[in-house]
Amino acid sequence: MESLLSLAFDNLSSYDGAKIKKGLKQVEGLLAQICLSGPSSPRKQSNAEGRSSESAPRKGLGDLGDDPAFWEFFKLQEGFEWNIAQRLLATLDWLVVRGGDGQYDLLIVNALDLIQGVLLLHPPSKVLFSRSMHMNLLLDLVEPVNCPAIQCATIITLVVALLDTPQNMRVFEQLDGLLTITSLFKNGETSREVKFRLTEFLYFYLTPETPSIPKAATRTDGAAPALLERSPSKLAKVFGGRAPDVAKNGRERSDSESGCTLTVEAKKQFVDRYLPGVVDELLKDLDTYKPFGGILS
Numbered sequence: 001m002e003s004l005l006s007l008a009f010d011n012l013s014s015y016d017g018a019k020i021k022k023g024l025k026q027v028e029g030l031l032a033q034i035c036l037s038g039p040s041s042p043r044k045q046s047n048a049e050g051r052s053s054e055s056a057p058r059k060g061l062g063d064l065g066d067d068p069a070f071w072e073f074f075k076l077q078e079g080f081e082w083n084i085a086q087r088l089l090a091t092l093d094w095l096v097v098r099g100g101d102g103q104y105d106l107l108i109v110n111a112l113d114l115i116q117g118v119l120l121l122h123p124p125s126k127v128l129f130s131r132s133m134h135m136n137l138l139l140d141l142v143e144p145v146n147c148p149a150i151q152c153a154t155i156i157t158l159v160v161a162l163l164d165t166p167q168n169m170r171v172f173e174q175l176d177g178l179l180t181i182t183s184l185f186k187n188g189e190t191s192r193e194v195k196f197r198l199t200e201f202l203y204f205y206l207t208p209e210t211p212s213i214p215k216a217a218t219r220t221d222g223a224a225p226a227l228l229e230r231s232p233s234k235l236a237k238v239f240g241g242r243a244p245d246v247a248k249n250g251r252e253r254s255d256s257e258s259g260c261t262l263t264v265e266a267k268k269q270f271v272d273r274y275l276p277g278v279v280d281e282l283l284k285d286l287d288t289y290k291p292f293g294g295i296l297s
Contacts, residue, residue: 001072004030005082012091017104020091024110027084031117034070070121077122085118085125089134096140105147112141112153116160129161129168132175139172139180148191151184155197159204166209166261173270178205182274202275202282206268209261 004026011023064070076082092111095104119126128134138161141154158177162169172178184190185198264283272279 001030001069001076002082005076005084009087012087015094017107020095021107021110023091024107024114027088027114028110030073031114031121034064034067034073034121035117074122077118077125083125085115085122085128088115088118089128089137093137096137102147105150108141109149109153112150112157116157119160123164126161126163126165126168129165130171132171135161135168135171135175135177139175139177142180142184144184144187144189148194151191151194152197155181155194155201159201162204164210169209169262170260178270179274181205182271185275199282202271203286206264206271206279206282206286208264 008023008026008030011019011026014020014023077084080086088111092108092115095108095111098104099108129138138154138158141150142158146154158172162172181198181201185195185202190198268279268283271282
């Protein structure tokens with residue numbers, strides 16, 4: 001896996017758009033190998049088109065816990081040298097600086113999609129967005145000067161980067177991220193698709209904050225990192241662990257995490273500052289329609 005990452009990183013660090021595109025494809029291929037299992041039997045060729053009639057079955061997140069490839073990937077992501085999210089952010093920054101005329105728009109969207117995937121497979125990489133420079137990069141991509149495709153991809157990336165990481169949410173707020181989101185929402189020239197994604201983001205923002213990212217410090221004897229909360233979740237199954245004992249870890253949690261967690265009521269006041277009269281309707285929709293399958297309610 002190191003050799004594959006080395007080739008991909010060499011291309012991502014290039015100043016040539018074609019090589020960067022190749023590097024993104026290589027990263028995509030690596031993530032696909034982790035997320036998709038191979039067919040259990042030889043592929044059957046379609047009589048009509050000569051293509052496979054059976055696609056590789058998707059792996060559920062809970063199925064990755066016993067996958068050696070996933071664990072090798074996860075361990076490599078713990079170090080700086082092989083961390084994919086860090087490399088993708090550096091590439092994204094270069095594309096944004098050099099792509100003012102729109103020539104790199106597709107590559108920017110592709111890079112954002114891959115960042116989402118990496119953060120979902122390796123949640124500890126979300127710590128990168130506790131740095132202002134990386135959060136500002138996403139906020140810059142939400143601005144109206146960017147095409148709707150980039151704006152939509154960035155909004156989704158923001159949700160993934162902020163999910164279960166209150167410390168990142170506080171950085172987002174300190175950098176006036178909520179002002180950026182709500183200003184775009186009120187802008188009459190914002191496309192319908194982008195407004196739909198912005199509405200989803202506001203739903204997400206108004207949900208209770210529950211940190212559950214595995215931390216390296218909780219590992220023991222090389223075992224999978226335990227989760228702070230949500231032991232019934234799919235992630236808990238992936239990391240094979242059970243939530244740390246509340247009595248044992250409760251003080252540490254209250255000292256380090258509760259201090260940066262805001263209540264829904266507090267966040268409601270923030271949104272109401274920029275979108276007066278809208279918050280109650282959003283909360284009503286959250287309670288009635290339970291977007292995201294109700295998992296964040």
